[in-house]
Amino acid sequence: MSTNPIPVTVLTGYLGAGKTTLLNRILTHEHGRKVAVIVNEFGEVGIDHQLVVNTDEEIFEMNNGCICCTVRGDLIRMIDNLMKRRDRFDHLVIETTGLADPAPVIQTFFMDDAVKEKTMLDAVVTVVDAKHIAQHWDADEALEQIAFADVILLNKQDLVSEAEMAALEQRIRGLNALAKVYRTQNSELPMEALLGVKAFDLARALAVDPGFLEEEAHEHDETVGTVAIVVPGAVDGGKLETWMKGLLQTQGPDIFRMKGILNLAGEEARFVFQGVHMMFDGKRDRPWGEDEVRGNQLVFIGRNLDGAALKAGFLGCLR
Amino acid sequence: MFEIGEAVWVGALGDYCTAIVVHASGLWVAASASGEVVMIDPVSSQGQVLAAGTGMAVSVLGMAAAFLAAAGQDGVVSLWAMPSGRAIDRLSFSGWIDRLAWSPDGKVLAIVVGREVVVWDQRIVARLSVETTVQDLAWSLDGRRLAAGVNGGVKIWSIEDWDREPEVIRLPTVVVRLAWSADGRYLAMGNQDATLVVVDWGAVDRPWVMRGLGGKVRHGWFGGGRLW
Incomplete structure (x- = not known):
């Protein structure tokens, strides 16, 4: 069995x-x-x-x-x-x-x-x-x-x-x-x-079309859409937690799916997460590779998402 | 009769064993996920097939003094006389049936059929509609009340008049398990939101709510005056 x-x-x-x-x-x-x-x-x-x-x-x-x-x-x-x-x-x-x-x-x-x-x-x-x-x-x-x-x-x-x-x-x-x-x-x-x-599977947290991440602006008139954030730098765990908690409380119903890979300050391993509405699931993943550029990638899919505000909020979590 | 550790009957069912019940006479009945129902006499070590495997699972067995009931995936409730094992009735519904309960005197059978509780007393005597799927059934030990756990609380019918509106205990959760205390005074509810609620029948508006459990309550019973 x-x-x-x-x-x-x-x-x-x-x-x-x-x-x-x-x-x-x-x-x-x-x-x-x-x-x-x-x-x-x-x-x-x-x-x-x-x-x-x-x-x-x-x-x-x-x-x-x-x-x-x-x-x-x-x-x-x-x-x-x-x-x-x-x-x-x-x-x-x-x-x-x-x-x-x-x-x-x-x-x-x-x-x-x-x-x-x-x-x-x-x-x-x-x-x-x-x-x-x-x-x-x-x-x-x-x-x-x-x-x-x-x-x-x-x-x-x-x-x-x-x-x-x-x-x-x-x-x-x-x-x-x-x-x-x-x-x-x-x-x-x-x-x-x-x-x-x-x-x-969190180990496969992110597989966004690279072309999408490279494009700067995504013009669409729909209320539903994707926001992708790709930024270098190290994230402060405490600030991230506060920001994420607030985000899920205020916009949880409008966030359908989210996924990400983060570079937490002081951590040798990648942090990977996913979420559905207000539900958040994250864990420490494999260590960063020697030649790998440490950085952060986050993708939000939802309704009425303000890409600029999300990005600004996340940038505020960087050390 | 036989020593501990001695196998009195060994047999293979067509699939996982899904339920085992024991009759007051000492007979055992086992059911499987492929639909077999087998009655076993531990004294003679004889097994008698009450129902052959159909490929459709039996999920629940209910034993009473004079009856045995079995139901499952095909929506059929089969009834046998005990201890003879003679088939006496067969009720067909639609949908998977996984909950049924005999009244304490063993005469009345309550069956969950989706959003309905069907009551059988030699024949179907009531079909009680509920707005949401019934999660569990429990008879009070005096047999006078039948409680059903649903999304939003518990509905309690009196056997004196099935047509009368049931009493309702409202809870902001889904009641998935029910148990009455032996004296009929307390009703315990195990819930989807990992709470355990106990009400005193004399003060149903003041339930005791216990939180902090690690997960939703899946089983519960009263024994020796205590809730387990």
Whole structure:
């Protein structure tokens, strides 16, 4: 019996984007993994499978003083049940409805003790309908599903022109510069790009497109976007803590995801962190390399973020 | 009857053993994650298969003096007469069933079916709707009250009238485990937010709240006048 935590992939996207096609591919593909699936609606998955189970979305507020700390009660219960069949699967996929908020799903894996012990969030995968996304830009769910994602499939590429696709890809990178973006048809993507991504593994904290970091300004009219800060220097741990605490208290609900690598003053090792809303998770990482330039990289994805203010706040933490 | 350390029955189930219950007669019943239910007589060392494996897990067994209930992944509650092991009823619902509780006299079965508590007394006698998923059920030891832990507190029905609005204990958290004291005076609630709350039935508006636990409370029971 294996006691390793089960990796979990969260699958989001609008109805009709290609989520079910992707799910069926994951279930039938010979990738050597046995996959259990939690779905929100039965009948969409075209496979009779004992490890495809159904739940009804149920949000629990944590009432711990953090207004955005919500978890999915239905998932806590279902994961507990599924874990009694632990030997039958080695990867769990959770399919959310097109209108689901990804945050409570993600937070469940950090905030519920029992779930945290048994599972490890692997990645949030979002399927975008390249042809029809234009109709959904004004919907919060569409933006949030993209903003929270680690992997984005721009699906149905065969139905749009190259120019439309390039514009869409640019717009999506403006929303979320951390995600890996793939153009797909029929949700076809190598399984390595989907399962076992380890996007929530702190050891792999940051993988921003270098091109994004180099660009100075990101023009976008969306309320949702990415702010990247890259600065040299050493950070004062105490000042950082005070700044971060204040930031999460005041802007936590608007910060969807954040990740970073920091050079703490007096430390030989890198400090890596990630966060979802007001939830912060950080640890000492490997030592800085001899030839490595010590510096700081932070990426925030969220709503109404003021890039200049964030940068100024962070610069105030430097020694 | 047999010495400690002596195996009286050894058998393999099709998957993990998910539940074991003991009947007053000394019979054991075990269930597995592939759906088998096996009754074992430790005296004769004989095992009797009550339900064969279907591939769908049995999550919960409930033993009473005259009945055995089993339920799980397929949403079916199977009932057998005890100690004969004769099948007597089969109730089908949708969704995974992982909580059920016999009344202390062993006659009435309460089953959690999502946002509903189904009450069986030879037949289904009540379907109690709740706004949120029922997390746990507990009968008071006199069998007069049935409590359900939910998001937002506890609902308590009186067996005299299932149609009457349940009493409500409101809490700002999700109640995941419930236990009554033997005298029926205290009700303990283990909660998602890592608190333990105990109410005195005579003063439900003044709960005792215990904080500082390392994690959410997953089990709890009253024994010997104390809460464990």
